Amino acid sequence: MASLSPLRREDARITRSRRALHAALLALIETRPLEAVTIRAITEAAGVGYATFYRHYPTKAELLNDVAADQIRELVGLSVPALGTAHNTREACRAILRYVDAQRPVWRALLTGGAARAIRAEIIAVSREVTAAVPHRDGWLPTDLSHRFVASAMVELLSWWLEADGRVDVEQGAELLDRLIIAPVVASGI
Amino acid sequence: MASLSPLRREDARITRSRRALHAALLALIETRPLEAVTIRAITEAAGVGYATFYRHYPTKAELLNDVAADQIRELVGLSVPALGTAHNTREACRAILRYVDAQRPVWRALLTGGAARAIRAEIIAVSREVTAAVPHRDGWLPTDLSHRFVASAMVELLSWWLEADGRVDVEQGAELLDRLIIAPVVASGI
Amino acid sequence: MASLSPLRREDARITRSRRALHAALLALIETRPLEAVTIRAITEAAGVGYATFYRHYPTKAELLNDVAADQIRELVGLSVPALGTAHNTREACRAILRYVDAQRPVWRALLTGGAARAIRAEIIAVSREVTAAVPHRDGWLPTDLSHRFVASAMVELLSWWLEADGRVDVEQGAELLDRLIIAPVVASGI
Amino acid sequence: MASLSPLRREDARITRSRRALHAALLALIETRPLEAVTIRAITEAAGVGYATFYRHYPTKAELLNDVAADQIRELVGLSVPALGTAHNTREACRAILRYVDAQRPVWRALLTGGAARAIRAEIIAVSREVTAAVPHRDGWLPTDLSHRFVASAMVELLSWWLEADGRVDVEQGAELLDRLIIAPVVASGI
DNA sequence: CTCTAATCGAGACGGTACGTCGCGTCTTACG
DNA sequence: CGTAAGACGCGACGTACCGTCTCGATTAGAG
Numbered sequence: 001m002a003s004l005s006p007l008r009r010e011d012a013r014i015t016r017s018r019r020a021l022h023a024a025l026l027a028l029i030e031t032r033p034l035e036a037v038t039i040r041a042i043t044e045a046a047g048v049g050y051a052t053f054y055r056h057y058p059t060k061a062e063l064l065n066d067v068a069a070d071q072i073r074e075l076v077g078l079s080v081p082a083l084g085t086a087h088n089t090r091e092a093c094r095a096i097l098r099y100v101d102a103q104r105p106v107w108r109a110l111l112t113g114g115a116a117r118a119i120r121a122e123i124i125a126v127s128r129e130v131t132a133a134v135p136h137r138d139g140w141l142p143t144d145l146s147h148r149f150v151a152s153a154m155v156e157l158l159s160w161w162l163e164a165d166g167r168v169d170v171e172q173g174a175e176l177l178d179r180l181i182i183a184p185v186v187a188s189g190i
Numbered sequence: 191m192a193s194l195s196p197l198r199r200e201d202a203r204i205t206r207s208r209r210a211l212h213a214a215l216l217a218l219i220e221t222r223p224l225e226a227v228t229i230r231a232i233t234e235a236a237g238v239g240y241a242t243f244y245r246h247y248p249t250k251a252e253l254l255n256d257v258a259a260d261q262i263r264e265l266v267g268l269s270v271p272a273l274g275t276a277h278n279t280r281e282a283c284r285a286i287l288r289y290v291d292a293q294r295p296v297w298r299a300l301l302t303g304g305a306a307r308a309i310r311a312e313i314i315a316v317s318r319e320v321t322a323a324v325p326h327r328d329g330w331l332p333t334d335l336s337h338r339f340v341a342s343a344m345v346e347l348l349s350w351w352l353e354a355d356g357r358v359d360v361e362q363g364a365e366l367l368d369r370l371i372i373a374p375v376v377a378s379g380i
Numbered sequence: 381m382a383s384l385s386p387l388r389r390e391d392a393r394i395t396r397s398r399r400a401l402h403a404a405l406l407a408l409i410e411t412r413p414l415e416a417v418t419i420r421a422i423t424e425a426a427g428v429g430y431a432t433f434y435r436h437y438p439t440k441a442e443l444l445n446d447v448a449a450d451q452i453r454e455l456v457g458l459s460v461p462a463l464g465t466a467h468n469t470r471e472a473c474r475a476i477l478r479y480v481d482a483q484r485p486v487w488r489a490l491l492t493g494g495a496a497r498a499i500r501a502e503i504i505a506v507s508r509e510v511t512a513a514v515p516h517r518d519g520w521l522p523t524d525l526s527h528r529f530v531a532s533a534m535v536e537l538l539s540w541w542l543e544a545d546g547r548v549d550v551e552q553g554a555e556l557l558d559r560l561i562i563a564p565v566v567a568s569g570i
Numbered sequence: 571m572a573s574l575s576p577l578r579r580e581d582a583r584i585t586r587s588r589r590a591l592h593a594a595l596l597a598l599i600e601t602r603p604l605e606a607v608t609i610r611a612i613t614e615a616a617g618v619g620y621a622t623f624y625r626h627y628p629t630k631a632e633l634l635n636d637v638a639a640d641q642i643r644e645l646v647g648l649s650v651p652a653l654g655t656a657h658n659t660r661e662a663c664r665a666i667l668r669y670v671d672a673q674r675p676v677w678r679a680l681l682t683g684g685a686a687r688a689i690r691a692e693i694i695a696v697s698r699e700v701t702a703a704v705p706h707r708d709g710w711l712p713t714d715l716s717h718r719f720v721a722s723a724m725v726e727l728l729s730w731w732l733e734a735d736g737r738v739d740v741e742q743g744a745e746l747l748d749r750l751i752i753a754p755v756v757a758s759g760i
Numbered sequence: 761c762t763c764t765a766a767t768c769g770a771g772a773c774g775g776t777a778c779g780t781c782g783c784g785t786c787t788t789a790c791g
Numbered sequence: 792c793g794t795a796a797g798a799c800g801c802g803a804c805g806t807a808c809c810g811t812c813t814c815g816a817t818t819a820g821a822g
Binding site: 011012013038039040051053054058059 | 776777778779780781787788789
C-alpha cells in the first residue's frame with residue numbers, strides 16, 4: 001500500500017535517460033569502433049545533456065558493461081535451461097546462436113566494435129555463477145581457467161560466425177561451438 | 191658501391207633509437223596499462239626526442255606490433271620444429287611454455303598490459319603461415335576459425351598461467367594447452 | 381480584510397527563509413571568498429531547499445545587496461545624527477568605527493570576502509540621500525564624485541583597519557577617516 | 571657575441587601568442603564586462619588554440635594583471651619624473667590624466683569592465699616601490715594605508731572622469747586628483 | 761678550416777575530448 | 792496541493808595527449 005519498495009521506486013527521468021544512453025551507444029557502435037565513440041556523441045545521440053552521462057555512469061566502459069550485461073543475461077536465460085535439465089550442450093549451443101542470430105546487429109556491434117572485452121567479462125561472471133550452482137567434481141581443467149577459456153573462445157567464435165555473415169548456419173555454428181568449446185569443458189569436469 | 195642494400199646497412203642511430211623505444215615500452219607497460227602509457231612517456235624513458243618517435247613509428251600500436259612480433263617469431267622458432275617433424279604437439283607446447291616462462295616479465299607485461307590484441311594478431315598471422323606450409327585435409331573445423339580460436343584461447347591460457355604465478359608448472363601448463371587447444375585443432379584437420 | 385497591506389503582513393515562512401539565507405551567507409563568506417560560495421552551499425547551510433533560494437532572490441548578488449544594505453542602514457543611523465546637528469565629523473567617524481568594531485566578523489567577511497563592491501554601492505546610495513537632504517553650496521568638488529570618493533576610500537580604509545586587527549584603535553581610525561576622507565569632502569562644500 | 575642574455579632570448583612564438591592574448595582581452599573587455607569574457611572567446615579572438623592560453627597564464631586574472639601592469643608602468647614612467655624632481659604634484663597629475671586621456675578606450679575598458687581590482691593592485695605595487703625609493707618621514711598617515719587609499723581613490727576618480735566623457739577637462743581633473751588625493755597624502759609625510 | 765646542410769633535442773602550437781562544476785529550470789514523489 | 796529533493800540542459804572550466812611544426816644548437820661533410 002505504501003511504497004512498493006525502496007529499490008523499485010526510481011525517478012522516471014532516470015530510467016528514461018539510462019534507456020536513451022543504452023540505445024545511443026548501441027546505435028553508434030554500429031557505425032564506428034568503440035574508442036571512436038565520443039561520450040559527447042553518445043549524449044547527443046541520446047538527446048541528453050553532456051553532464052547527464054556522468055550522472056549515470058562514471059565512464060564509457062561502465063555504460064558498455066551495462067549494455068553487455070543486458071545481452072548476456074538474456075542469452076543465458078535462454079541457454080541454461082537446456083544445460084541444466086539434460087546436460088544437452090548441443091541444444092544450449094543452438095539456443096545461444098539462435099539468440100545471437102536474432103540480435104545480429106547488436107552483437108556484431110558489440111563484438112567487432114571493441115566491446116568484446118566487456119562481453120567476455122560478463123560471460124566469465126555468469127559462468128562463475130552457473131558453476132557455483134551445480135555440483136562439481138575436480139577434473140584436469142582448473143575451474144577459473146575453464147571460465148576464461150569459454151569466454152574468450154566463445155567471443156572469438158561468435159565474432160567469426162557473425163563475420164561469416166550467413167555462410168555458416170545456426171546448426172553448423174552450434175556444432176562448432178559445442179565440439180570446440182563447450183563439450184570439452186563440460187566433459188573435463190566429470 | 192655506396193650502401194650494400196637498401197635494407198641492410200641501416201644507420202646505427204636508427205637502430206639505437208628503435209631499440210631504446212622497444213625497451214622503454216616494455217619497461218613502461220610493466221608499470222601501467224598500455225593505454226596509460228603516453229608516447230611522451232615512452233620517448234622520455236627512451237631518452238629520445240619526442241618527435242623522434244614519429245620518425246620511426248606512425249602510432250603507438252605500430253611500435254607495439256614490432257615488439258610483439260619479435261616475441262612471437264622467437265616463440266614460433268622454438269615450437270614449430272617439434273610440430274613439424276613428429277606432430278609432437280605436447281613437446282611443442284612445452285617449448286612454448288618454457289620460452290614464456292623464461293621471458294616472464296615481458297609476457298606478463300604484454301598480456302596483462304593491453305597488448306593481448308597485438309599478440310593475438312601476430313599469432314594468427316603466424317598460424318596462417320604455418321598452415322599454408324603443411325598439407326591439409328578439410329575436417330569439421332574451418333581453417334580461419336581454427337587460427338582465431340588458437341590465438342584467442344592461447345592468449346587467454348597464457349594470461350591465466352602467468353597470473354597463476356608459478357602455482358602451475360610448465361608441464362601442467364603444457365598439458366592444459368595441448369589438451370584444451372592444440373590437440374583438438376590438430377586432430378580436426380586429419 | 382485578508383492581508384492588511386501588500387508590504388506588511390509578510391508570510392512568516394518568507395521571513396524565516398530570508399533570515400536563514402542572510403545568516404548562511406554571512407557564515408559562509410567568513411570561510412571563503414564570495415565567488416567560491418555557491419548557491420547550493422548557501423541553501424544547505426540555511427537548511428532550505430535549493431530552489432527556495434530563487435523564490436527570494438534572482439541571484440547571489442541580490443542576496444548580498446540585501447545583507448549589505450542592512451548593515452549600511454544601521455551604520456548610517458548611528459553616524460548621521462552627529463553630522464547633521466553639529467557638523468561634528470570626528471564624532472560621526474567615531475560612531476562608524478565603533479559600530480564596525482562591534483560587528484567585526486560581519487564586516488571583515490563583507491569587506492574581504494568580495495562584497496566590498498556591494499557595500500560601496502550602498503554607501504553611495506546613502507550618501508546621495510543624505511546630500512539631497514541638506515542645503516549644499518557648490519565648491520570645487522563635484523557632488524557625484526564626492527559620493528564615489530567617499531564610498532571607495534571609506535571601504536578601503538575600513539578594510540585596512542579591520543586587517544590591522546586591533547593594532548589601530550577606534551580613536552586613531554576615526555582620526556584617519558576624518559582627516560583623510562570626510563573632512564576634505566565636507567569642507568569642499570562650504 | 572654569444573647569446574644576448576638568458577632572459578632576452580625568448581621563443582618568438584611565445585611573444586606572438588602573448589601579444590595576441592593581450593590585444594584580444596583589451597578588445598573584448600570593451601564589449602562586455604570582464605566576467606562575461608570567456609577564456610575561449612579570448613583565444614578565439616587572439617587566433618590562438620584554447621590550451622595555449624594556459625601555457626602562458628594560469629588564469630584570466632593573471633593575463634589581466636599583465637595587461638594592467640603594462641599600462642601602469644607606462645603611466646608611472648610619465649608621472650614620476652615631475653614628482654621626483656620638484657615635488658610638483660600638480661604636474662604629475664596632469665601627466666597622468668593626459669596619458670589616460672590618450673588611451674581612453676583602453677582605460678575605460680579596464681576600469682569599467684571589472685579590471686579595476688587589477689589596476690588597483692598594480693598601483694599599490696608601484697606606490698610601494700616609489701615610496702621605498704624616497705626618504706620618508708613618519709607622519710600621521712600610515713604608509714600602507716596611504717598606498718591603498720591612493721590606489722582606490724585614484725581608480726574611482728579616473729572611472730568617474732572617464733564616465734564624465736569629456737565634460738571635465740584634463741586641467742580640472744588634474745586639480746581634483748591633486749587636491750583630493752595626492753596632495754593630502756604627500757603632505758602627510760612631511 | 762671554414763661554411764653550408766642535415767639532424768636532433770626541445771617544446772610551442774592548434775586541436776579535441778576529457779571529467780568537473782555551478783547555474784537556473786523543471787519534474788517528481790511525498791507528506 | 793505545496794514543497795524538498797534533485798535530475799536535467801547548458802556551458803565554462805582546467806587538464807591531458809595527440810600529431811605537426813618551429814626553433815636553435817650541434818655536428819658532419821664538402822669545398
